[in-house]
Amino acid sequence: MDVMPDGPSGPHRTEGRRETVATMPRQVREELSRRLRRRKEAFRAEDVQIVEPPLLRRAVGASALGNCMEWFDFGVYSYLAATIGKVFFPGASPAAQLISSFATFAAAFVVRPLGGLVFGPLGDRLGRQKVLAATMIMMAVGTFAIGLIPSYSTIGIAAPVLLLIARMVQGFSTGGEYGGATTFVAEYSPDRRRGFLSSWLDFGTFVGYALGSALVTVLNLLMPDTEMLAWGWRIPFLIAGPLGAIGLYMRLKLEESPAFQQQLDEHEKSLAQQSAGGELRTIVREHWRPLLVCMGLVLLYNVTNYMVTGFLPTYQTETLNRSSSSADVLVLVGMVWIVLLITFIGRLSDRIGRRPVYGVAAAAMIVLAVPSFLLIKMQGTWPPILGVLVLSTLLACFAAPSAATLPALFPTAVRYAAMGIGFNIAVAAFGGTTPLVTQALISLTGNDLTPAFYLMLAGVIGLATVKFLPESAQVPLNGSQPMVGSREEQRELISTSEVLYRSAGRTSGAP
DSSP states (O other): OOOSOSSTHHHHHHHHHHHHHHHSOHHHHHHHHHHHHHHTSOOOGGGSEEOOHHHHHHHHHHHHHHHHHHHHHHHHHHHTHHHHHHHHOTTSOHHHHHHHHHHHHHHHHHSHHHHHHHHHHHHHHHOHHHHHHHHHHHHHHHHHHHTTOOOHHHHTTHHHHHHHHHHHHHHHHHHHHHHHHHHHHHHHSOGGGHHHHHHHHHHHHHHHHHHHHHHHHHHHHHSOHHHHHHTGGGHHHHTHHHHHHHHHHHHHTOOOOHHHHHHHHHHHHHHHHSOHHHHHHHHHHHSHHHHHHHHHHHHHHHHHHHIIIIIHHHIIIIISOOOHHHHHHHHHHHHHHHHHHHHHHHHHHHHHOHHHHHHHHHHHHHHHHHHHHHHHHSSSSHHHHHHHHHHHHHHHHHHTTHHHHTGGGSOGGGHHHHHHHHHHHHIIIIITTHHHHHHHHHHHHOOTTHHHHHHHHHHHHHHHHHTTOOOOTTOOOTTSOOEESSHHHHHHHHHHHHHHHHHHHHHHTOO
């Protein structure tokens, strides 16, 4: 029924609400109509969750800052891969040193699914905030430990063994980090702005990468190679201690997300009775389709990510024989470009949808991967910069919508665990192994365009995945109340739901 008055303003306001419904994105209209048919009534005030701006800013800011610090720690290893190979594998050839260093890098990704399997169910049962604080501590400890490990020349084979253990601690913690952080921010964000607000999480990721790259670049410029090899490489890892303390403080100040609190109130007993193994079996059995979509998008994002951030610095120094400082500066330019772009692309995904952003960028990857690497191989200043900027732009297009898109694939009750499975298996199998596999293929084939072909394959898989991706821009999260950013938006959504409910009633033949 129409709750608006029949006075002079009534028809005009009703017409305005119909116009709002007509301009509403199709996926939003269909999802709201489905929920209203199931409810058999329009939304009321208690059915629409308002996220207060101060809480929203704190949640997004603290999550992005914590993610920045985590990925500063994790990313520093990428920029020091060649140096680490010399310190911990001194008896091997330069190529073997590099492959050994990247193998240790990839080892962290082997345990990431295990971290996701442990932290994911805990996040769904105990809360996102508690688990995110735990991952922050583990990452800081693992990274700080790398800076303290003696070299191979001091303690022999124990040195690479300890390095491997520290990397596995990093990987285990990261297995619970990204899935939890994306879930947390997505559950805090109003539906209309989820793409923009969630993009700040990956903004923090690439700021962390950029800070790590900048620090290593400065050290390479200021220190002779002998001093860098002797002790300078330890500095970025030792900084992890105080950075981890700051990140932990920020995360302990956070409150649980509204979606998790709502779910806990409604299903606390059933969740408490369900074992982690039972939850994981439920996810694989009932949500295998969104799991595959999640893995396809993560493959696309992370193959590109680790190609640019993890492999490109070493590709330039070891394959193209450039100085480490010029290689680091070039990648740093790409990271800064991503930081400048990413929130704008996140906002764009709210307006035009997630699927168009992913689809166009995946197609562009197939076409532009080889030209980009040809530019990077050229001499001079501007061609390599242009090649890196092209790859960085594509990476920004994959990163910006991810934190909003991936959590939307799963319902609240299993969201953290499902993200932990899908995200970390894909990263372990394809993302973290990208530097190792690509370097090994270059050594095997002698073709320095192998990285471009690898990116093209990722683009093909990503483009196929987009066909099965449901559009989630501006749509309420599965299993959560509609989220808005103000009481005005709440009133507008309630009024819109009245028009949609009457339309749904007429369509179904209800009186």
